[in-house]
Amino acid sequence: MxxxxxxxxxxxxxxxxxxxxxxxxxxxxxxxxxxxxxxxxxxxxxxxxxxxxxxxxxxxxxxxxxxxxxxxxxxxxxxxxxxxxxxxxxxxxxxxxxxxxxxxxxIPHTVSLEVLNEPQQAYEAAKQFAKLSRLLADFETTTLQETIPGFHNLSLRVDQFQDALKLASPELKTIAKQQIDDANSQKHLLDYFNSYSHRKDFPNRVMHHDTKISNVLLDAETFKGICVIDLDTIMPGKFISDLGDMMRTYLCAFSENETDLGKINIRLPYFEAMIKAYLSEMKSILTETEKELILFSGKYMIYMQAIRFLTDFLNGNIYYPVSYSTQNLDRAKNQFKLLHELSVNEKELQDIIESNL
The missing domain is CATH 3.30.200.20 (Phosphorylase Kinase; domain 1)
Structure with a gap:
């Protein structure tokens, strides 16, 4: 101190x-x-x-x-x-x-969790983030400033990846060849988003932008949701930012630092709890376009995080702290595996969404 x-x-x-x-x-x-x-x-x-x-x-x-x-x-x-x-x-x-x-x-008598241990916790967290979005549905987003410009701008992140690829050493590009191929093969996700981005019913909303479980306060005894915290990144954005980030961080039992890719799987009960909670608050205000993009929001955020890790590896690990030289590459592998799992389970996940709309 x-x-x-x-x-x-x-x-x-x-x-x-x-x-x-x-x-x-x-x-x-x-x-x-x-x-x-x-x-x-x-x-x-x-x-x-x-x-x-x-x-x-x-x-x-x-x-x-x-x-x-x-x-x-x-x-x-x-x-x-x-x-x-x-x-x-x-x-x-x-x-x-x-x-x-x-x-x-x-706020006394509250706790924040570092790790999700049961689906009900995912439910409470998703409900709190969604509630804040619902209450701010009529707030004039143009009055807010971007606290981190381009934070969830996938087009920007793809451009940064391409720039890093041009400047990276041959050695790094050889080590990361599979992940570079993965990044390029999934670029259609950006094209898909862009095909929707100018629709009138795809509005900017007030989004938290960092919906990890530790950013929710829960009652210390009942573990009911109380409110969201860490509001530095609250700013205009698409609904994709919050819901997609919840999918990225809630659906797997292991974080992006897990190197055993066999452990990177989708927890369906957590997805169902999260979707049920989110839509219990937001269903009445989501547009038809937003409803179409619910599952896509997870793909968008996971892909973006994967290429951010890969970009940082190619740049020499200048943004994300690492404890060993290939950690950001391992994190990228982790996120590409999570993206794959989301696609593999797409029908079942979409059925859960439909049953709650």
Whole structure:
């Protein structure tokens, strides 16, 4: 803990190191996170340092959260939307020594999971992400800013892959030949998306963009969903971003770091729970085009992540942290296998979707 730095940050919110206890928490790779426990108050807070290497314009995060928070407070006052606490000077963030910090209320009696252990947890998580999308269905998305430009832009990711391929060494291209072939053979997914992208009934919506299970708070006793957290990436996007990312991260029992590809399989009960929950909230507002693209959303997001890992491998592992030189290639293999499994099980998965529409 850098106490000298944090002393100034604490002062921005009216605290000092003498009247508050500080503990570093969380396993996130992006932002440093601390639990603040004021000595003479019952309320606790989460203090986060915003990683400006990833989020180049933190003001856009603060602006988005303020707009959405005000909208929800006006239209759905009972909804728990965790927006930042203002500094004592009324700012959305504290700017200290060239770094941005924000303070969030801590929600007691809740937990967040790192790993899904049963389908009901997938149900609760999907329902919370879908509920937020539903409540914001009439929100004017053009008022929001992109906090990570091009984050889920598959066309951009394919272009970055092609650029990396041109510059990669012959050795890396030889090692990754099968995955390069896989990436090129699946490019039709981008063409398919583009054939829909200009339809009037394929709108931009307010999307979370990072729907992993750890970004949902559950009741510590009942494990019922409470709300979504980690709202840095909330911005305009297609419904594909949230639902597809849930498919990518919920459907397999193993993460993208698993190297035994025989373990990469689709868990049908988790898919069914997720789809049932998502559509229980979103079915009434999804357009016909969006309904057509429900299963495709998983293909889109898995393919995009596969080529992002492959691109980083070809670039020399400059974006994703690795513990060995071919880890990003192994991650790409993992995601291409998951994409294959989604296709192999397509009929059964589509039947589950149809039964819930």
């Amino acid at each position: 850098e106490l000298n730095l944090n002393a100034e940050v604490l002062q921005a919110y009216g605290y000092t190191s003498e009247n508050i206890n500080i503990n570093q928490i969380g396993t996130g790779l992006i932002n440093r996170t601390y639990l603040l426990s004021p000595v003479f108050e019952e309320n606790k807070f989460i203090l986060q340092n915003i990683n400006t290497s990833v989020f180049k314009h933190p003001q856009s995060i603060a602006g988005n959260l303020k707009l959405i928070g005000n909208y929800l407070a006006t239209n759905y006052p009972d909804y728990l939307f965790i927006k930042p606490v203002s500094t004592i000077s009324g700012e959305e963030m504290a700017f200290v020594n060239g770094e941005y910090w924000r303070l969030l209320p801590y």
